[in-house]
Amino acid sequence: MKKLTIIAIILISISGQLFAQFPDELVAQAREAINNFDIATADEKYKAAMKAVDEDEYKVIQAEWQELEKINILLSDAGRSLAGGEYNPALKKYDEALKQMDNSPHDIWGKFKGEAFYSKGMVYYRQELPIEAAEEFRSASKFNPEETKYARSIENVRNKAYSEGHKYYKRKDYVSAKAEYEKAVAVDPSFASGFYQLALIAKKDGDLKTAENYYRDAVTSDPTHYKSWYGLGTLYSEMGNNNKAIESLKMSISINASYEKAYYILAKVYESQKSTTLATQNLKKAIEVNKKYVKAYELLGKIYIDEEKYTSTISLLKGLTGKATSYKTYYRLSQAYNATGNYSAALSAATQSLVKKKNWAAALIEKGDALKGLKRNKDAIAAYRLAAKDARWKSLATHRITELTNAGR
Numbered sequence: 034m035k036k037l038t039i040i041a042i043i044l045i046s047i048s049g050q051l052f053a054q055f056p057d058e059l060v061a062q063a064r065e066a067i068n069n070f071d072i073a074t075a076d077e078k079y080k081a082a083m084k085a086v087d088e089d090e091y092k093v094i095q096a097e098w099q100e101l102e103k104i105n106i107l108l109s110d111a112g113r114s115l116a117g118g119e120y121n122p123a124l125k126k127y128d129e130a131l132k133q134m135d136n137s138p139h140d141i142w143g144k145f146k147g148e149a150f151y152s153k154g155m156v157y158y159r160q161e162l163p164i165e166a167a168e169e170f171r172s173a174s175k176f177n178p179e180e181t182k183y184a185r186s187i188e189n190v191r192n193k194a195y196s197e198g199h200k201y202y203k204r205k206d207y208v209s210a211k212a213e214y215e216k217a218v219a220v221d222p223s224f225a226s227g228f229y230q231l232a233l234i235a236k237k238d239g240d241l242k243t244a245e246n247y248y249r250d251a252v253t254s255d256p257t258h259y260k261s262w263y264g265l266g267t268l269y270s271e272m273g274n275n276n277k278a279i280e281s282l283k284m285s286i287s288i289n290a291s292y293e294k295a296y297y298i299l300a301k302v303y304e305s306q307k308s309t310t311l312a313t314q315n316l317k318k319a320i321e322v323n324k325k326y327v328k329a330y331e332l333l334g335k336i337y338i339d340e341e342k343y344t345s346t347i348s349l350l351k352g353l354t355g356k357a358t359s360y361k362t363y364y365r366l367s368q369a370y371n372a373t374g375n376y377s378a379a380l381s382a383a384t385q386s387l388v389k390k391k392n393w394a395a396a397l398i399e400k401g402d403a404l405k406g407l408k409r410n411k412d413a414i415a416a417y418r419l420a421a422k423d424a425r426w427k428s429l430a431t432h433r434i435t436e437l438t439n440a441g442r
Contacts, residue, residue, distance in 0.1 A: 056082040060094060063101075070144035072105055097139075104133050104142075108149060120156050127153045147177030154186060163190045167220040191221040198230060207234050218250075225255035232264055244268055252284075259288040263295045270302050278302050293319040293326050300332060309336050325357040334365035343369040360390035367399040376406030394423035394430070401433060410437045 063078035079098035083091050111126035127149050134142040134149075154169030167187050174183040198213030211234050217227040232247035245268055251261035266281035279302055285295040296319035303312035313336060319329040330350060337346040346369035350362050363386035370379035380403035386396035401416035414434050421430035 056085045064139060064141045068141045075101055100137060104130050115156055120160055123156050124153060143176045147173045147180055151183055158190060163194055163216050164219045166190050187221060191217050191224055195227055207237060210234060223254040225251040225258040225261060229261045229264060241268060241272060257288050259285045259292055267298050270298060275302050275306060291322050293322040297329050312336060327357055327359045330357060331359060331361040334362060338365055338368050343372045360386045360393060364396050371399055371402045376403045379403035392419055394420040394426035398426060398429060413437060
């Protein structure tokens with residue numbers, strides 16, 4: 034009997050210890066639920082803990098539970114205000130909820146804060162205040178980095194401003210476009226495409242230094258933005274800074290080896306430096322990437338003519354059709370045919386050039402030379418006379434007319 038009594042006392046003691054620990058576990062579970070943004074479970078655990086303790090402990094747990102209730106009510110009321118379009122009351126309630134969480138002695142409110150900041154961002158978004166909205170979304174992400182909707186919201190705000198900018202840009206309303214692109218980069222300071230568009234507008238305005246800064250901002254925020262490297266290289270080439278132009282254009286090509294425009298501008302830089310071998314290599318690469326890239330054909334044809342590589346010119350240009358042709362490609366082809374004595378082909382090419390650019394003096398000279406080679410001197414003189422109307426070609430055209438006139442005496 035004595036042994037049974039001792040066992041009973043031990044069991045009562047153990048049971049008491051377990052019973053005493055049970056509320057603490059429930060409170061811990063409630064806090065963990067708050068940490069996981071699980072309001073229902075937190076409420077349930079707090080209420081269960083309050084039932085399992087004496088009056089003094091009850092008041093402590095109740096105070097913690099009431100904190101949860103107050104924050105939950107504030108967030109719910111704020112949500113209703115937001116849904117009803119009452120934006121200022123909504124902001125006030127979200128701020129009150131955040132203040133309540135900041136005053137809590139327990140570091141368990143991260144996800145709640147994330148949602149509160151996110152909701153504030155939505156208030157600003159509906160008020161069409163994108164920069165303020167993005168700041169709130171960023172704050173939300175700091176408190177709950179695992180939640181992807183916060184970063185997506187920043188992207189959505191940024192992309193909306195960027196799309197609006199494009200609409201204005203296409204209409205050539207560059208002032209309005211600039212304002213929208215500025216919003217986009219303010220929302221997302223790492224948005225290279227926004228800086229790129231701002232650089233294009235600055236360049237159109239003739240503000241080359243600002244354009245350079247925007248291109249630099251773009252490649253700093255995203256070193257793989259090949260269009261910005263290309264833009265920077267083009268800008269430097271126009272400013273006469275060939276070394277920086279070459280460096281930037283090579284960066285563009287290293288990122289995107291299929292960007293024909295970068296090869297073309299690089300070739301223009303080399304051609305301006307009389308480095309025709311390097312220019313030719315890059316133009317051939319541009320054509321390899323884009324078989325219809327007419328600018329590359331035009332410049333390569335010019336280089337071949339300058340180097341008196343007439344057979345190469347003919348081989349390059351004679352088979353071109355459609356968008357790969359221009360008044361300049363036909364003009365270079367007529368030059369090459371005239372130089373090799375194929376006057377019928379030269380006349381055909383010069384005529385095609387003049388179809389694309391009526392009364393262009395340079396092509397009229399080649400047409401006249403072709404007609405002269407075909408012994409059609411009267412028609413040749415008529416072509417030269419048309420060319421002479423252009424002051425830049427008047428001297429040469431007059432000389433050709435004099436030659437034919439003297440020969441006919």
